[in-house]
Amino acid sequence: MSQTLKAIRGTRDLLPPETALWNRIEATARDVFARYNFGEIRTPVFEDTALFARGVGEETDIVSKEMYTWEDGERFNEQRMIVDWESLNRSDDPTHVQAGRAHVERLSPLLTQLNAIGVQREVTWGVALPGQQLPGSAPEFVCFRPRISSEAISALLEARELAKSDPASHLRQTHVRLRLVVPANAADNPWVERHDVTIQWFEGNFFDSAQSLTLRPENTAGVVRAYIEHGLGESGQLQKLYYIGPQFRRERPQKGRYRQFSQIGAEVIGPPSAGSESPLRDAEILEMLATLLDELGISGWTLELNSVGSSADRARYNDALRAALVPVVSQMCADCQRRAVTNPLRVLDCKVPADQPIIETLPVIADSLDEASRVHFAAVMAALDAAGVPYTRNHRLVRGLDYYTRTTFEFTHGGLGAQNALLGGGRYDGLSEMLGGPRAPGIGFAMGEDRLVLTLLAALDQNAATLKAEAYIAPLDEGLNADALVLARELRHQGLWIELGDGGFRLKKSFEAADKTARHIIILGEDELKSGILTVKNFSTGIQTKVPRAELAVFLSTPASE
């Protein structure tokens, strides 16, 4: 069991019958998008890391700690191996992982130092190769030489030589990992903070990278990149694009939150002359989303709406907020005190009940909007009112990504726990320019498909099991198997959904299997084969009928037969 491979953390398999629900959701989304004249775009699942750093924002959590990034096209570089081993020496806080690169020749002094502080007994280390395992650690590494110092160094040097001499070797990806396990009772050990175990990783990389690549953590940046790259703005037309596909973020998994997750999203983007900046576009998207959720069968959604204005507005608001927080922040929770310094906007998200009255007294961003943003937002709301799309203004709705401007929104649904947002989005008037493209205002959203499925499953509760084949063909003897296949072929060519049994089964077993997977059972014995009159039994009515072979397809697909 310990040897079997499993889906890695935060990823999962989607199996029938749940996949049917996924397909239904996607089909409904495609149908709605088509009616609103959106076309599908498929962008690569990985892009240049710089795209996300610039587009999503260097300072966001997504970019700073949640991306799957790797160095592509690495080359061996001896110089680069000599880096930063000193960071271990000046470690003030031993509980933090030391992210550094080790020169292989320096591992020996490192070990000496570790011996000096009394951890030699527990040091395990070695060269790790992709696809192999270091005991009790990251699954992709193996420990060649546990608990042996000089031999481990030899192994490292050997691996380095191999990598140099064979550029195609998988050793090109060799990393050195050193794992230190400090005994729990080493109270006076400077590496131990608690009476517990501290683990430190020391990682070295033999290679220079030609390019840094990242699995997409969201799709808007990729869509805008494609818009720029293909000069879609040159058409002068508004681009209305939707996508459905996997995204990747390295977060702690929870229900409705996975490391590979699927988003359904859409973007409206184009030159201002095409009307891309019009509040009508905002309203159209929101009205479309209301339609989509309704058609998906989501009831009880809430649309929360806000405007964060231009980036200048937001900066002004940030200052106002910071100023307003100064006199009151000391009465707030610890998180808020931290946020007040690092990211005042996040104070608005605080869920601590005691803080709510204070938050209510803080300035709202609506008061910091310039005239243009104010007019824009009013027009969006007027259009929604006219269309009868219900919404609530939420002054605290401030989206996390850097590129949002003006309209921001979120559709939420109860019953998702802490992950109550079904979808979120907003306007990003400056994103194209941030990525070096032409001026191309846009607005878009992304819907968490995994959460949508959860919501729908909770609503459906059962009954996804109505998906059954039209008929199950039960040959009565193994000698009739070939004839059964011929019959199945006939019916399937006529468009029927057919399951094929096996003549090796006893009839009782055929019935049991058939009842689980199909609405009818067709019995194929010698008599039926000779006469061309088949025995068909309907499971819901229990009625058994003799049907001529030529009429089978009609009989099976006629509702009256049920």
Add this chain to the structure above:
RNA sequence: GCGGCUAUAGUUCAGUGGCAGAACGCCUGUCUGUGGCACAGGAUGUCGAGGGUUCGAUCCCCUCUAGCCGCCCCA
């Protein structure tokens, strides 16, 4: 990344420091071309992985891994 809870049959879960349990599901028979019901029988597990304590560990201790919940943040 932090904190809490959890991990036992295909599934949902009981349970005990001394040979591993139930329900459902699965298989077989009663029933040689008629299921759903009933009855009788049967199979299934490295008790998540590794180490420790012990004469003996699925149970106690440590570590790792994974899931769930909360935080951070977000879809």
